[in-house]
Amino acid sequence: MMDQNRTEEFSLDQYIGMVVKKARVEQGLKITDVARISNISQGMISKIENAQVSTSLETLNRLCNAIGLSISTLFTDYNRPEGSAQFTKAGEGLEVVRRGTDKGHNYQLLTYQRGGKKNFEAFLITMDDLAEVFPTFSHPGQEFVYLLSGRLQYRHGNHLYEMSAGDSLTFDAEVPHGPEQLYDVPLQLLSIINYSE
Structure with missing residues (x-):
């Protein structure tokens, strides 16, 4: 997934686009493959990946199913608090x-x-x-x-x-x-x- 410390820099559309594209590439799928499996046009998939359009949940769900990504996993890191912890290695207190x-x-x-x-x-x-x-x-x-x-x-x-x-x-x-x-x-x-x- 994405670096959780960077998610707040992006809009929701940008975040969705980056996660979808990353998952598609990791699966070794081309936009043409995803378009055929999901029955979504290549142009629409390209626009989603480049954050040029806000899409419906229905379309997003079909797209996620085609690339083997669940909707819940898609949003796992979005808007996650950055967090901060103090880590002390053994012997370095x-x-x-x-x-x-x-x-x-x-x-x-x-x-x-x-x-x-x-x-x-x-x-x-x-x-x-x-x-x-x-x-x-x-x-x-x-x-x-x-x-x-x-x-x-x-x-x-x-x-x-x-x-x-x-x-x-x-x-x-x-x-x-x-x-x-x-x-x-x-x-x-x-x-x-x-x-x-």
């Missing part, structure tokens, strides 16, 4: 300093938003020292932690949780929390903090 940095924790911020109020932050935290003493953390928001590898004991308030790879916790981040003891290292923890109220 923004290294940031947090309270645990001086204890040997490595924090990679996996998503960030410039300016304005943040809705959430996502961190990949790596810890590798069995003997370290851990700080406790307290901050606004709800936090979700997911243990990717290793084993540890995690504190939230007065509760201790024995966590293995694949375990997760969700909690009020204003209550003091953090690793209490590491059992298997290196350890990787995904932490997502949601600030929305």
Whole structure:
């Protein structure tokens, strides 16, 4: 199909023309072939492909059937929101300093938003020292932690949780929390903090 980032530059007729022509060419069909199969004149097909005419749905449906393109597929990318996503490749998160940095924790911020109020932050935290003493953390928001590898004991308030790879916790981040003891290292923890109220 077409590049979805370009569809908004074209009128509906231009978009239809480009998609129909592309599908016809991909099928190895000539305009004469499509005209014979669809019972639409060659001139009309040429005008549709060159956005020189607006056609009825009936004609468009016959044309699409002749080139093996469904009407729903024809309009798949038309007027689709451009979208934007922040992609972070493995190991390329923004290294940031947090309270645990001086204890040997490595924090990679996996998503960030410039300016304005943040809705959430996502961190990949790596810890590798069995003997370290851990700080406790307290901050606004709800936090979700997911243990990717290793084993540890995690504190939230007065509760201790024995966590293995694949375990997760969700909690009020204003209550003091953090690793209490590491059992298997290196350890990787995904932490997502949601600030929305």
